[in-house]
Amino acid sequence: MQSSIHDLPNEVLLIIFKWAFIYTHNHKILPQTTTYYPDFQFLHIATLVCKNWSNLTRLAPILWTDLRIYVDEKTTSLSRIQTYLDLSLDLPLDLHVLRHTYTHDSIDLDETLRCGVVIDMLIPHFRRRRIINFNVLHSSSLPSIHREFRGHAPHLI
DSSP states (O other): OOOOGGGSOHHHHHHHHHHHHHHHHHHTOSHHHHHHOTTOSHHHHHHHHOHHHHHHHTTOGGGGOEEEEEOSSSOOOHHHHHHHHHHTTTSOEEEEEEOOGGGTTSOOTTHHHHHHHHHHHHGGGGGGEEEEEEEOSOGGGSOOHHHHSOSOOTTOO
């Protein structure tokens, strides 16, 4: 009798998902790959395998704590950002606001506006930040430390 990964109980799959996420996240296995394939993150891959796996990921808030938000011409949708914020519940967040590498040579006069929209969306969640990383073209795209970074951030490293 043959078995497949789809024969595993959901509880076991969730444990595997969590360990895979933690391992790839802590060991930074995919940074070079994510440069070329920005959605090549464990969560994205798991949600594409099948409907069951996609549904299971929604039961594991830790899988939704690594937000990679692109603010170039191919911007991450606000609904996708909101999905991550909602499904991560109240866990600490690793926030990466960045550009796709192939856009670093562009001028992009609208980057500051797009970053402003994202920052406004993230402000209520800044207390949850564990890591915050901005890799953008313009210093005007960066958040104001005085305005946006006020308050206690117990998880910040």
